[in-house]
Amino acid sequence: MRYTYFKGNCAGRGMSLERNRIHLGDALCLLEGVADDSVDLIVCDGPYDVTQNAWDQIANIQEFNLELIRCFASKLKAGGSLYLFGKPNCIDFIDYRPYLTLKSKIVWYQPSRLAQGRVNYTNNYDIICYFVKGPKPNRYNLDAIRVAQLVELEHRRRCERVPSVKNGKFGKTKFNGKGKNPGDVWGDIKQLTYKSKELVSREALNTIQKPLKLIERLVLASSNPGDLVLDPFAGVGTCPVACKQLGRDFIAFEINPEFVDLANSRLRRVEQQLSLGI
Numbered sequence: 001m002r003y004t005y006f007k008g009n010c011a012g013r014g015m016s017l018e019r020n021r022i023h024l025g026d027a028l029c030l031l032e033g034v035a036d037d038s039v040d041l042i043v044c045d046g047p048y049d050v051t052q053n054a055w056d057q058i059a060n061i062q063e064f065n066l067e068l069i070r071c072f073a074s075k076l077k078a079g080g081s082l083y084l085f086g087k088p089n090c091i092d093f094i095d096y097r098p099y100l101t102l103k104s105k106i107v108w109y110q111p112s113r114l115a116q117g118r119v120n121y122t123n124n125y126d127i128i129c130y131f132v133k134g135p136k137p138n139r140y141n142l143d144a145i146r147v148a149q150l151v152e153l154e155h156r157r158r159c160e161r162v163p164s165v166k167n168g169k170f171g172k173t174k175f176n177g178k179g180k181n182p183g184d185v186w187g188d189i190k191q192l193t194y195k196s197k198e199l200v201s202r203e204a205l206n207t208i209q210k211p212l213k214l215i216e217r218l219v220l221a222s223s224n225p226g227d228l229v230l231d232p233f234a235g236v237g238t239c240p241v242a243c244k245q246l247g248r249d250f251i252a253f254e255i256n257p258e259f260v261d262l263a264n265s266r267l268r269r270v271e272q273q274l275s276l277g278i
């Protein structure tokens with residue numbers, strides 16, 4: 001059966017949700033308990049319309065995402081950021097511009113996918129749509145997310161005078177010893193496999209538990225310590241774990257009680273490690 005998103009009677013209406021907790025229930029209902037203009041960052045890793053999970057069978061994923069974008073826009077502060085995960089077509093043919101500004105479509109590249117297409121090119125990437133409320137983000141902490149510059153010295157010397165991307169004029173591009181901007185194609189963070197130590201359960205792989213490093217990059221780039229991060233589809237709690245480790249507050253939602261338990265166990269482990277200074 002394929003679902004059309006239905007916004008029914010919401011228990012979340014009118015209540016104020018506690019921070020630093022994973023709330024059990026339906027994301028769009030619970031969202032009503034989040035104050036308008038209160039959130040610095042939203043990490044939305046929800047349905048993709050690709051797996052066999054009932055919650056992932058969406059009649060029209062683009063319309064579903066548009067509804068999410070509309071709802072999230074009112075919860076974000078001016079200059080707040082949204083990262084929306086999906087397949088390459090996840091925001092095709094919808095007009096999100098009345099709500100948010102699309103800054104980048106980040107390609108999360110995974111060359112080692114096992115499934116091989118026979119009638120088309122194998123899809124080797126997910127999209128992470130990076131939106132901002134208004135023209136400019138409040139936060140973009142580039143220094144926190146720089147990646148290693150893998151260039152030889154000679155190449156580096158040649159590259160130091162390169163045409164500017166904007167006007168084609170030659171200008172000096174400084175080599176930054178702290179690393180480079182990760183760009184919008186991320187091939188350096190691998191998808192989890194059955195062998196990954198951080199995998200919480202086999203079932204979590206089916207619902208696509210994300211690597212902590214990936215979520216950490218988003219949290220580091222687009223929030224500061226003490227900021228409020230919203231994770232509407234928390235799964236086994238990767239984003240709440242990243243927030244706890246990085247000193248951000250979070251509000252998270254998850255509809256599957258077993259995942260909420262797994263996520264809470266992960267959070268307890270992080271708390272223990274932090275209290276021991278590990």
Ligand SMILES: C[S@@+](CC[C@H](N)C(=O)[O-])C[C@H]1O[C@@H](n2cnc3c(N)ncnc32)[C@H](O)[C@@H]1O
Pocket residue numbers: 025026027028045046047055207208209210211232233234235236237238239253254255256259
């Ligand atoms: C792609 S997974 C998120 C994985 C998560 N980022 C992690 O690393 O564990 C999407 C999650 O959304 C949950 N979900 C689906 N529909 C939901 C809804 N309407 N409200 C709340 N949670 C929902 C699913 O149970 C699933 O755990």
